[in-house]
Amino acid sequence: MKMKIAITGKGGVGKTTFAAMVSRLYAEEGYNVLSVDADPDANLALALGFPKELIDEITPISEMKNLVAERTGSTPGSFGTMFKMNPKVNDIPEKYCKQYNGVKVLTMGTVDTGGSGCVCPEHVLLKALTSHLILGNKDVIVMDMEAGIEHLGRGTAKNVDAFIVVVEPGERSLQTYRKVKQLATDIGVEKIFVVGNKVRNEEDKNFILGEVEADCCLGFIGYNPSIVESDRSNLSPYDANDKIKEEVRSISNKLKGVI
Numbered sequence: 001m002k003m004k005i006a007i008t009g010k011g012g013v014g015k016t017t018f019a020a021m022v023s024r025l026y027a028e029e030g031y032n033v034l035s036v037d038a039d040p041d042a043n044l045a046l047a048l049g050f051p052k053e054l055i056d057e058i059t060p061i062s063e064m065k066n067l068v069a070e071r072t073g074s075t076p077g078s079f080g081t082m083f084k085m086n087p088k089v090n091d092i093p094e095k096y097c098k099q100y101n102g103v104k105v106l107t108m109g110t111v112d113t114g115g116s117g118c119v120c121p122e123h124v125l126l127k128a129l130t131s132h133l134i135l136g137n138k139d140v141i142v143m144d145m146e147a148g149i150e151h152l153g154r155g156t157a158k159n160v161d162a163f164i165v166v167v168e169p170g171e172r173s174l175q176t177y178r179k180v181k182q183l184a185t186d187i188g189v190e191k192i193f194v195v196g197n198k199v200r201n202e203e204d205k206n207f208i209l210g211e212v213e214a215d216c217c218l219g220f221i222g223y224n225p226s227i228v229e230s231d232r233s234n235l236s237p238y239d240a241n242d243k244i245k246e247e248v249r250s251i252s253n254k255l256k257g258v259i
Protein backbone atom coordinates (compact mmCIF):
# COMPACT_ATOMS: atom_id res chain seq x y z
CA MET A 1 0.00 0.00 0.00
CA LYS A 2 1.06 3.60 -0.68
CA MET A 3 -1.02 6.69 -0.10
CA LYS A 4 -1.22 10.42 0.45
CA ILE A 5 -3.89 11.65 2.82
CA ALA A 6 -4.82 15.15 3.96
CA ILE A 7 -6.29 15.67 7.43
CA THR A 8 -8.61 18.62 7.67
CA GLY A 9 -11.58 20.04 9.59
CA LYS A 10 -12.72 22.92 11.75
CA GLY A 11 -10.25 24.53 14.16
CA GLY A 12 -9.61 22.61 17.36
CA VAL A 13 -11.39 19.37 16.41
CA GLY A 14 -8.23 17.27 16.74
CA LYS A 15 -6.61 17.31 13.28
CA THR A 16 -3.06 17.44 14.59
CA THR A 17 -3.80 14.83 17.25
CA PHE A 18 -5.21 12.45 14.65
CA ALA A 19 -2.51 13.18 12.03
CA ALA A 20 0.16 12.40 14.62
CA MET A 21 -1.51 9.20 15.82
CA VAL A 22 -2.13 7.78 12.38
CA SER A 23 1.46 8.64 11.35
CA ARG A 24 2.84 6.83 14.38
CA LEU A 25 0.66 3.81 13.66
CA TYR A 26 1.84 3.53 10.03
CA ALA A 27 5.46 3.88 11.15
CA GLU A 28 4.91 1.06 13.65
CA GLU A 29 3.44 -1.04 10.85
CA GLY A 30 6.67 -0.60 8.87
CA TYR A 31 5.68 2.12 6.40
CA ASN A 32 7.95 5.03 5.47
CA VAL A 33 5.93 7.91 6.82
CA LEU A 34 6.30 11.55 5.86
CA SER A 35 4.13 13.83 7.99
CA VAL A 36 3.68 17.30 6.57
CA ASP A 37 2.81 20.04 9.01
CA ALA A 38 0.93 22.43 6.76
CA ASP A 39 -0.90 24.11 9.63
CA PRO A 40 0.86 27.22 10.92
CA ASP A 41 -1.05 26.90 14.20
CA ALA A 42 -0.05 23.32 14.88
CA ASN A 43 3.03 21.66 16.23
CA LEU A 44 2.87 18.29 14.60
CA ALA A 45 6.38 17.31 15.68
CA LEU A 46 5.38 17.79 19.30
CA ALA A 47 2.28 15.64 18.85
CA LEU A 48 4.49 13.01 17.22
CA GLY A 49 6.56 12.87 20.39
CA PHE A 50 9.69 14.60 19.05
CA PRO A 51 12.01 15.69 21.87
CA LYS A 52 12.38 19.43 22.33
CA GLU A 53 16.04 19.49 21.17
CA LEU A 54 15.04 17.94 17.84
CA ILE A 55 12.07 20.29 17.45
CA ASP A 56 14.46 23.21 17.90
CA GLU A 57 16.47 21.89 14.94
CA ILE A 58 13.48 21.97 12.58
CA THR A 59 13.53 24.81 10.07
CA PRO A 60 10.17 25.40 8.42
CA ILE A 61 10.28 25.30 4.62
CA SER A 62 8.85 28.83 4.48
CA GLU A 63 12.01 30.03 6.23
CA MET A 64 14.33 28.22 3.84
CA LYS A 65 14.29 31.19 1.51
CA ASN A 66 17.12 29.86 -0.59
CA LEU A 67 15.49 26.47 -1.07
CA VAL A 68 12.16 27.99 -2.09
CA ALA A 69 13.93 30.40 -4.44
CA GLU A 70 16.18 27.70 -5.90
CA ARG A 71 13.36 25.25 -6.59
CA THR A 72 10.72 27.68 -7.78
CA GLY A 73 13.07 30.16 -9.43
CA SER A 74 11.38 32.96 -7.55
CA THR A 75 11.70 35.30 -4.63
CA PRO A 76 9.78 33.92 -1.65
CA GLY A 77 6.86 36.06 -0.61
CA SER A 78 6.50 37.48 -4.09
CA PHE A 79 3.22 37.37 -5.92
CA GLY A 80 2.29 37.45 -9.53
CA THR A 81 5.79 36.83 -10.82
CA MET A 82 6.55 33.96 -13.12
CA PHE A 83 8.08 30.97 -11.46
CA LYS A 84 8.45 27.32 -12.15
CA MET A 85 5.20 25.62 -11.26
CA ASN A 86 6.68 22.12 -10.99
CA PRO A 87 9.77 22.42 -8.84
CA LYS A 88 11.87 19.34 -8.23
CA VAL A 89 11.01 17.91 -4.84
CA ASN A 90 12.03 14.28 -4.52
CA ASP A 91 15.18 14.92 -2.51
CA ILE A 92 13.45 17.21 -0.01
CA PRO A 93 12.23 14.61 2.52
CA GLU A 94 15.70 13.04 2.82
CA LYS A 95 17.55 16.33 3.01
CA TYR A 96 15.29 18.56 5.06
CA CYS A 97 13.17 16.36 7.33
CA LYS A 98 13.81 15.41 10.90
CA GLN A 99 12.88 11.89 11.92
CA TYR A 100 11.74 10.41 15.23
CA ASN A 101 9.75 7.29 16.16
CA GLY A 102 10.08 6.28 12.51
CA VAL A 103 8.19 9.35 11.26
CA LYS A 104 9.77 12.06 9.11
CA VAL A 105 8.33 15.49 9.64
CA LEU A 106 8.34 18.40 7.24
CA THR A 107 7.14 21.73 8.60
CA MET A 108 5.80 24.28 6.15
CA GLY A 109 5.72 27.18 8.60
CA THR A 110 3.80 30.40 8.28
CA VAL A 111 3.21 31.62 4.78
CA ASP A 112 1.71 35.00 4.09
CA THR A 113 -1.21 33.63 2.16
CA GLY A 114 -2.52 36.72 0.40
CA GLY A 115 -5.97 35.21 0.05
CA SER A 116 -7.37 31.84 -0.75
CA GLY A 117 -6.21 31.75 -4.36
CA CYS A 118 -2.59 32.51 -3.44
CA VAL A 119 0.01 30.88 -5.63
CA CYS A 120 3.01 32.28 -3.82
CA PRO A 121 6.23 30.24 -4.18
CA GLU A 122 5.94 28.56 -0.79
CA HIS A 123 2.55 27.14 -1.72
CA VAL A 124 3.81 26.15 -5.13
CA LEU A 125 6.53 24.14 -3.39
CA LEU A 126 4.03 22.54 -1.00
CA LYS A 127 1.72 21.70 -3.86
CA ALA A 128 4.64 20.18 -5.75
CA LEU A 129 5.62 18.16 -2.69
CA THR A 130 2.22 16.58 -2.44
CA SER A 131 1.72 16.21 -6.17
CA HIS A 132 5.13 15.16 -7.45
CA LEU A 133 6.71 13.14 -4.70
CA ILE A 134 6.98 9.71 -6.17
CA LEU A 135 5.83 7.18 -3.64
CA GLY A 136 7.35 3.76 -3.27
CA ASN A 137 5.26 0.78 -2.32
CA LYS A 138 5.42 1.32 1.45
CA ASP A 139 5.33 5.13 1.48
CA VAL A 140 2.65 7.11 3.24
CA ILE A 141 2.25 10.89 3.33
CA VAL A 142 0.02 12.37 6.02
CA MET A 143 -0.68 16.10 5.73
CA ASP A 144 -1.97 18.08 8.67
CA MET A 145 -3.82 20.93 6.95
CA GLU A 146 -4.70 24.30 8.40
CA ALA A 147 -8.20 24.68 9.87
CA GLY A 148 -11.11 25.49 7.61
CA ILE A 149 -11.32 25.47 3.86
CA GLU A 150 -8.88 28.14 2.59
CA HIS A 151 -6.23 25.59 1.64
CA LEU A 152 -8.73 24.04 -0.76
CA GLY A 153 -8.77 27.28 -2.73
CA ARG A 154 -5.00 27.07 -3.09
CA GLY A 155 -5.14 23.42 -4.05
CA THR A 156 -2.19 22.51 -1.82
CA ALA A 157 -3.71 19.09 -1.25
CA LYS A 158 -4.95 18.63 -4.80
CA ASN A 159 -3.40 15.30 -5.63
CA VAL A 160 -4.08 13.37 -2.48
CA ASP A 161 -5.79 10.00 -2.44
CA ALA A 162 -8.20 11.04 0.28
CA PHE A 163 -9.28 13.82 2.57
CA ILE A 164 -10.04 12.85 6.12
CA VAL A 165 -12.24 15.40 7.81
CA VAL A 166 -12.05 15.24 11.59
CA VAL A 167 -15.35 16.22 13.19
CA GLU A 168 -16.64 16.44 16.73
CA PRO A 169 -20.23 15.88 17.76
CA GLY A 170 -21.38 19.43 16.97
CA GLU A 171 -23.09 21.13 14.08
CA ARG A 172 -20.27 23.56 13.23
CA SER A 173 -17.61 20.95 12.55
CA LEU A 174 -20.11 19.05 10.41
CA GLN A 175 -20.77 22.21 8.44
CA THR A 176 -17.04 22.42 7.75
CA TYR A 177 -17.18 18.78 6.61
CA ARG A 178 -19.90 19.59 4.09
CA LYS A 179 -17.93 22.55 2.72
CA VAL A 180 -14.74 20.50 2.49
CA LYS A 181 -16.62 17.76 0.69
CA GLN A 182 -17.98 20.18 -1.88
CA LEU A 183 -14.67 21.93 -2.51
CA ALA A 184 -12.58 18.76 -2.48
CA THR A 185 -14.92 17.24 -5.06
CA ASP A 186 -14.48 20.42 -7.13
CA ILE A 187 -10.69 19.92 -7.24
CA GLY A 188 -11.09 16.28 -8.19
CA VAL A 189 -10.62 14.50 -4.87
CA GLU A 190 -13.39 11.92 -4.69
CA LYS A 191 -12.57 10.12 -1.49
CA ILE A 192 -13.64 12.18 1.48
CA PHE A 193 -13.96 10.46 4.81
CA VAL A 194 -14.90 11.43 8.33
CA VAL A 195 -13.37 10.55 11.68
CA GLY A 196 -15.53 11.39 14.67
CA ASN A 197 -13.36 12.66 17.51
CA LYS A 198 -14.04 13.49 21.17
CA VAL A 199 -17.17 11.32 21.26
CA ARG A 200 -18.42 10.63 24.76
CA ASN A 201 -21.25 8.17 24.15
CA GLU A 202 -23.52 6.45 21.63
CA GLU A 203 -25.60 9.59 21.34
CA ASP A 204 -22.52 11.50 20.10
CA LYS A 205 -21.77 8.77 17.57
CA ASN A 206 -25.37 8.73 16.36
CA PHE A 207 -25.35 12.51 15.99
CA ILE A 208 -22.37 12.26 13.63
CA LEU A 209 -23.77 9.23 11.80
CA GLY A 210 -27.02 11.11 11.30
CA GLU A 211 -25.14 13.79 9.34
CA VAL A 212 -22.63 11.70 7.41
CA GLU A 213 -23.16 8.99 4.79
CA ALA A 214 -22.57 5.69 6.61
CA ASP A 215 -19.79 4.44 4.32
CA CYS A 216 -17.88 7.75 4.67
CA CYS A 217 -17.38 7.37 8.41
CA LEU A 218 -14.09 5.61 9.18
CA GLY A 219 -14.78 5.40 12.89
CA PHE A 220 -14.55 7.20 16.20
CA ILE A 221 -12.06 8.29 18.82
CA GLY A 222 -13.51 8.72 22.27
CA TYR A 223 -13.07 11.84 24.36
CA ASN A 224 -10.01 10.80 26.30
CA PRO A 225 -8.51 12.70 29.25
CA SER A 226 -5.17 10.97 28.52
CA ILE A 227 -4.98 12.92 25.26
CA VAL A 228 -5.44 16.19 27.12
CA GLU A 229 -2.87 15.06 29.66
CA SER A 230 -0.32 14.10 26.99
CA ASP A 231 -0.82 17.49 25.33
CA ARG A 232 -0.09 19.18 28.64
CA SER A 233 3.04 17.09 29.19
CA ASN A 234 4.35 17.50 25.61
CA LEU A 235 3.98 13.80 24.91
CA SER A 236 2.54 12.06 21.87
CA PRO A 237 -1.16 11.23 22.31
CA TYR A 238 -0.35 7.95 20.54
CA ASP A 239 1.57 6.83 23.62
CA ALA A 240 -1.20 7.86 26.01
CA ASN A 241 -2.88 4.46 26.28
CA ASP A 242 -3.76 1.26 24.42
CA LYS A 243 -7.41 2.16 23.93
CA ILE A 244 -6.41 5.09 21.71
CA LYS A 245 -4.07 2.89 19.65
CA GLU A 246 -6.92 0.41 19.16
CA GLU A 247 -9.28 3.16 17.97
CA VAL A 248 -6.71 4.54 15.53
CA ARG A 249 -5.90 1.04 14.24
CA SER A 250 -9.57 0.33 13.58
CA ILE A 251 -9.93 3.62 11.65
CA SER A 252 -6.76 2.92 9.69
CA ASN A 253 -7.86 -0.59 8.75
CA LYS A 254 -11.11 0.76 7.39
CA LEU A 255 -9.16 3.40 5.44
CA LYS A 256 -6.87 0.80 3.90
CA GLY A 257 -9.95 -1.05 2.70
CA VAL A 258 -11.32 1.97 0.81
CA ILE A 259 -8.17 3.64 -0.56
Ligand SMILES: Nc1ncnc2c1ncn2[C@@H]1O[C@H](COP(=O)(O)OP(=O)(O)OP(=O)(O)O)[C@@H](O)[C@H]1O
Binds near residue numbers: 012013018222224228
Ligand atom coordinates in the same frame (compact mmCIF):
# COMPACT_ATOMS: atom_id res chain seq x y z
N1 LIG B 1 -10.09 12.48 21.62
C1 LIG B 1 -9.74 13.53 22.36
N2 LIG B 1 -10.04 13.57 23.68
C2 LIG B 1 -9.71 14.65 24.43
N3 LIG B 1 -9.05 15.72 23.98
C3 LIG B 1 -8.71 15.74 22.68
C4 LIG B 1 -9.02 14.65 21.80
N4 LIG B 1 -8.53 14.96 20.56
C5 LIG B 1 -7.93 16.16 20.67
N5 LIG B 1 -8.04 16.65 21.93
C6 LIG B 1 -7.54 17.95 22.43
O1 LIG B 1 -8.19 18.98 21.71
C7 LIG B 1 -7.29 20.06 21.49
C8 LIG B 1 -7.21 20.38 20.00
O2 LIG B 1 -6.57 19.29 19.35
P1 LIG B 1 -5.65 19.51 18.08
O3 LIG B 1 -4.61 20.54 18.35
O4 LIG B 1 -5.23 18.17 17.61
O5 LIG B 1 -6.73 20.12 17.09
P2 LIG B 1 -6.55 20.80 15.68
O6 LIG B 1 -7.81 20.53 14.95
O7 LIG B 1 -5.29 20.38 15.03
O8 LIG B 1 -6.44 22.32 16.11
P3 LIG B 1 -5.99 23.60 15.23
O9 LIG B 1 -7.14 23.88 14.33
O10 LIG B 1 -5.79 24.67 16.25
O11 LIG B 1 -4.75 23.22 14.51
C9 LIG B 1 -5.95 19.65 22.10
O12 LIG B 1 -5.85 20.20 23.37
C10 LIG B 1 -6.05 18.13 22.18
O13 LIG B 1 -5.27 17.60 23.22
